[in-house]
Amino acid sequence: MSRWNRAPLLTFSALVSLTLTAAVLLTLNRTENKPAAEASAPAVVEASAVNWGLSFPTEGQPPAGNASVEDLAQYDAYYLGDSGQKVIYLTFDCGYENGNTEKILDALKKHHAPAAFFVVGHMIESAPDIVRRMAAEGHIVGNHTFHHPDMSSISQQSAFQQELDTLAALYQETVGQELPRFYRPPQGKYSEDNLRQAQALGYKTIFWSLAYVDWYADDQPTPEQAFSKLLPRIHDGAIVLLHSTSSTNADILDELLTKWEAMGYRFASLEQLP
Secondary structure (H helix, E strand, O other): OOOOOOOHHHHHHHHHHHHHHHHHHHHHHHHOOOHHHHHOOOOOOOOEEEEEOEOOOOOOOEEEOOOOOHHHOOOEEOOOOOOOOOEEEEEEEEEEOOOOOHHHHHHHHOOOOEEEEEEEHHHHHOOOHHHHHHOOOOOOOOOOOOOOOOHHHHHOHHHHHHHHHHHHHHHHHHHOOOOOOOEEEEEHEOOOOHHHHHHHHOOEOOOOEEOOOOOOOOOOOHHHHHHHOOOOOOOOOEEEEEEEOHHHHHHHHHHHHHHHHOOOOOOHHHHOOO
């Protein structure tokens, strides 16, 4: 079984930032520029590889994804939860540890808010105590693959499975529990085949309905900038994507959860998805 190449942490940090940039920038470009009429058109699951993207025709309402809720559902895939309730599903992508995750866990614990942490092999190997804490405090630890590759370029089921199985085996070895069957595609890249591949392995594929540019460790948004994205666009049934490497997220999470609670929202686990 191969293990993550133990490159210097800074190198890994830069790699994760670069690979995530394209996917989230595409999301934000669609969010800012896509006409409302186009955004409301029905979407289908693309057969070819695409980046997950969103558009927000109306702030405060669920966005349109580049595949619809109904089309994703046939593959046990989600980007939106129960849009009939004021509920938020918190998720964090965890490529590496840089000192912010425990502060995030503290805020979640204070608000009794469940979350899902999508981890890669490096995160488990370099910060096993934090991963064990995630599980011990009742959070989902999800599969973000072992090496964080572009999974949409993998066509063989066996190769696709190896990325997920290797991460799951490391988690089992480290935590002593089976990894929950929730999967997030690295970089938000996916294809219809990928959705089928994950479903065949018993995984639910989890995209997101709200995110913002929070992954540049050396160029973090101010709290005001973060709130300006995360408050107006929150919506019923939101699956929120944040990055655990963000110092801004760590600093504002307690206040952010308080503000969302004041707006009438509660927090639910991905295990409660409809």
